[in-house]
Amino acid sequence: MSRDLSRRTKLVLYGVLMVLAVPFVFPTWWMVTSSLKPVADIFSFPPQLLPTDPRLDAYQRVFELQPFGQQYLNSLYIALLVTVGTLAVASLAGYAFARIRFRGQNVLFLVVLAGLLIPSEVTIVPLFQMFFKLDLIDTHWPLILVPIFGAPSVLATFIMRQFFISLPGELEEAARVDGLGRFATFWKIALPLSRPALGAVAIFTFLHSWNLYLEPIVFLSSPDKFTLPQALTQFVDAYGGPMWDVQLAAASMTALPVLAVFVIAQKQFVEGLAHTGLKG
Amino acid sequence: MTQTDTRVGPAAAGPTPGRARPFWTTRRRDQLTGYLFITPQLLGSAVFVILPLVLVVWYSLHEWNVLAGSFDFIGADNYAALADDPNLGPVLRSTGLFSIGLVVLNLGLALLLAVLLNQKLRGTIVFRTLFFSPVVVSLVAWTIVWGFLLQDNGGVNGLLDTLGVDGPNWLRGEGTAMLSVIVVQVFKNVGLNMVLFLAALQGVPTDLYEAAEVDGASRMRQFWRITVPLISPTIMLTSIITVVGSLQVFAQIAVLTQGGPGTSTTVLVYYLYQQAFQFHHFGYGATLSILLFVIVLALTVLQWQMRKRWVFHES
Numbered sequence: 001m002s003r004d005l006s007r008r009t010k011l012v013l014y015g016v017l018m019v020l021a022v023p024f025v026f027p028t029w030w031m032v033t034s035s036l037k038p039v040a041d042i043f044s045f046p047p048q049l050l051p052t053d054p055r056l057d058a059y060q061r062v063f064e065l066q067p068f069g070q071q072y073l074n075s076l077y078i079a080l081l082v083t084v085g086t087l088a089v090a091s092l093a094g095y096a097f098a099r100i101r102f103r104g105q106n107v108l109f110l111v112v113l114a115g116l117l118i119p120s121e122v123t124i125v126p127l128f129q130m131f132f133k134l135d136l137i138d139t140h141w142p143l144i145l146v147p148i149f150g151a152p153s154v155l156a157t158f159i160m161r162q163f164f165i166s167l168p169g170e171l172e173e174a175a176r177v178d179g180l181g182r183f184a185t186f187w188k189i190a191l192p193l194s195r196p197a198l199g200a201v202a203i204f205t206f207l208h209s210w211n212l213y214l215e216p217i218v219f220l221s222s223p224d225k226f227t228l229p230q231a232l233t234q235f236v237d238a239y240g241g242p243m244w245d246v247q248l249a250a251a252s253m254t255a256l257p258v259l260a261v262f263v264i265a266q267k268q269f270v271e272g273l274a275h276t277g278l279k280g
Numbered sequence: 281m282t283q284t285d286t287r288v289g290p291a292a293a294g295p296t297p298g299r300a301r302p303f304w305t306t307r308r309r310d311q312l313t314g315y316l317f318i319t320p321q322l323l324g325s326a327v328f329v330i331l332p333l334v335l336v337v338w339y340s341l342h343e344w345n346v347l348a349g350s351f352d353f354i355g356a357d358n359y360a361a362l363a364d365d366p367n368l369g370p371v372l373r374s375t376g377l378f379s380i381g382l383v384v385l386n387l388g389l390a391l392l393l394a395v396l397l398n399q400k401l402r403g404t405i406v407f408r409t410l411f412f413s414p415v416v417v418s419l420v421a422w423t424i425v426w427g428f429l430l431q432d433n434g435g436v437n438g439l440l441d442t443l444g445v446d447g448p449n450w451l452r453g454e455g456t457a458m459l460s461v462i463v464v465q466v467f468k469n470v471g472l473n474m475v476l477f478l479a480a481l482q483g484v485p486t487d488l489y490e491a492a493e494v495d496g497a498s499r500m501r502q503f504w505r506i507t508v509p510l511i512s513p514t515i516m517l518t519s520i521i522t523v524v525g526s527l528q529v530f531a532q533i534a535v536l537t538q539g540g541p542g543t544s545t546t547v548l549v550y551y552l553y554q555q556a557f558q559f560h561h562f563g564y565g566a567t568l569s570i571l572l573f574v575i576v577l578a579l580t581v582l583q584w585q586m587r588k589r590w591v592f593h594e595s
Contacts, residue, residue: 004400013401020393021410023467028417030435031425043433093321102314112321115329117580121528121549122573123332125339125556125565130332149324157321182313211419213531214549218557229420233535244428251421262416266409269416273472274479 028255035059035248042244058249065243066231067224068250075228078143079209085148086156086205087198094160095186099172109161115154120146121214128218142219143212143227152208156201163197164190200272210258228254333573339566346560358567370543371551374458375575378547379526381462386522387515390470394477395503408478412471419468423535426464427451430536454544457537461545465532469525473518480514481507516587523579527572548572 005013029049034042036054062068096102097109120127131142147153167190175185191198216230223234232254235246262269343354362368393411397404414422429435430450437447450460484507492502508515530549533539539546539554546554552572556565 010401013396013399014403017396017407020396021407024411024414024471026435027422027425027429027467028413030429031421034428042428043431089320089324092317096314096317100310100314100317102311105314108318108322111330112318112325115325117524117577118329118333118573119524119528119576121530121552122569122576123329123336124552125562125569126332126335127328128557129335129339129562145324146328149321149328151329153321154325154329182310186317207416211531213420213534214553217534218553229418229531232418232420232424242424242427247424248428251418251424254418255421258416258418259413262413263409266412270408270412270475274475 028259031248032252032256035245035252037245039245042248058245059253061243061246062235062250062253065246066226066234066250068231068253070224071226071228071231072253074140074225075210078140078227079206081144082147082209083202083205085144086153087202089148090153090156090160090201091191091194091198092186093157094162095164095190097157098161098164099167099190100182112154112157115151116158119151123150124214124218131219137219138221138225139219140225143209143215146215147205147209147212152205156205159201160194160197163194167193196272199268203269203272207258336566336569336573339563340570342563342566344561344563344566346562354563358563361564362567362571367543367546367551371546371548374543374545375527375547377458378462378529378545379523381458382465382526382529383519383522385462385466386470386473387519389466390473390477390518391515393470393474394481395507397474397478398481408475411474414468415471417468419531420535422468423464423532426460427536430460430464451537452541454541457541457545461529461532461536464536465526465529473522476514476518477511480511484510516583520580520583523583524576527576527579548575 033049033051035058036051036056037048038053038055038057041048041051041053093112097105097112127142127146128137131137134141136142171189171193172185175189180188211229212227213229216227220226220230223231226234228250232247232250235243235250237243340358341353341355343350343352343357397408397411431437432449432452436450440447448456450456488506488510489502492506497505527547528549529547530553533545533547533550534553537545539550548568549572552565552568555561555568
């Protein structure tokens with residue numbers, strides 16, 4: 001629908017877009033600026049768009065109250081491991097389902113796809129028991145293993161399969177003529193070509209792991225094992241009331257790095273997600 | 281690699297008399313590679329998806345109190361207890377309200393934003409980035425910030441005050457708590473569906489609109505008669521993803537309302553968490569898991585059926 005618009009229509013559109021942008025932008029803006037304010041100013045009205053007297057006290061207290069550096073590291077390494085693991089599992093399976101003919105292929109694909117209908121919320125009770133029996137409660141293993149093989153990785157396999165199907169068959173013919181085996185064809189030819197799909201899968205896998213909340217609070221109990229989402233809710237005073245400024249400082253530190261990566265690579269983020277098997 | 285059998289097809293299929301065929305033909309080798317490639321996914325699914333699903337059925341047939349150390353087979357008693365549970369009605373109601381509210385608001389807003397961003401307008405990429413940005417903000421961070429903004433003396437009511445409206449205490453009122461949770465989640469993730477819609481809109485050929493223009497069809501009519509049918513596969517896909525996702529909501533509830541006030545925001549996953557991990561009723565928790573699974577399954581099948589009916593065409 002790319003028709004030329006009159007100047008007046010354009011102005012109206014800009015106005016509408018700007019009003020609509022407020023609930024998307026203001027919370028993040030307010031989170032960061034308020035984390036620099038003294039507590040008394042956080043609830044002042046009208047809200048101060050910029051702190052009048054910026055200070056970093058709250059940031060210091062984040063690290064005093066919790067092993068926040070350790071928790072940051074936990075979230076980061078878990079999310080990275082899950083991302084790499086999912087990419088490996090999903091690209092291998094996606095490639096096989098898309099490009100290799102083997103007996104039972106369709107049935108096995110359906111079995112794997114069924115995982116999409118079984119989110120880990122459904123299986124959290126037995127998963128807890130399984131990891132309890134293996135003595136892996138209060139370790140990071142459940143947060144690493146379940147996403148790499150569970151529903152998120154099934155979606156990744158589906159996306160990779162859709163992408164590999166769209167690759168032209170001649171590529172493999174050429175590889176075969178050159179004497180490349182299946183794995184070499186996959187590794188040297190198909191995988192480099194599938195960078196957009198791999199990028200999209202990497203992004204949503206990382207975000208999924210980074211955002212997990214139910215699983216950490218079920219599986220983890222020691223503060224130095226906590227992940228960030230779990231840690232953020234722990235900044236409360238002796239009466240259980242939230243410590244506003246400290247929470248906002250911790251939330252800012254959690255959100256800003258990912259946001260920065262997004263702004264730099266927003267084209268890959270948005271277009272990668274749009275142009276995968278999810279296109280429908 | 282194999283030197284003896286590079287040709288695959290009818291000519292190579294039959295045994296050649298007088299020459300021993302190697303066991304590892306290209307085709308066999310390929311089959312084996314296929315199985316090897318899917319093994320990690322298949323084994324992983326078996327251990328972390330299928331086995332737990334079987335176990336959840338088994339557990340649901342037991343009275344299991346972790347604290348007391350009891351694990352007794354009780355047949356369908358948990359299911360009978362489920363049917364008698366006075367909380368079941370309110371929990372299902374909250375779950376339904378949340379899902380319907382989320383899907384309607386999310387898809388509606390996503391489509392509106394996508395249509396606005398698909399106009400010939402400079403700077404749409406900036407707005408696309410802004411609308412998408414909450415998707416990459418940590419879910420709990422986003423929820424905490426909205427929790428502050430929705431306080432009685434928070435930013436939202438401050439804004440309403442300047443407009444002369446006396447805002448309610450959003451998270452403490454029965455109706456407004458649910459609305460708040462839905463709206464917070466919509467703004468968080470609507471960017472994802474918006475991007476998918478935008479990609480679909482860009483795939484609609486412009487000459488269709490030109491033809492409609494010649495025929496004198498209004499913009500509204502063009503939207504309903506051309507745009508919507510042509511992007512219906514994407515509408516279907518996003519609605520399936522959004523519905524299934526809406527049934528998994530947990531962090532927002534835990535951070536914003538803890539299921540309250542009363543049970544007004546106690547959705548099924550939150551109730552399941554309470555029963556299993558706060559009250560240690562694992563058997564009953566497993567029964568609630570089955571209920572959740574059945575709902576996910578039923579809704580997916582239903583949507584798949586609807587897709588055959590009203591999706592315009594499949595590319």
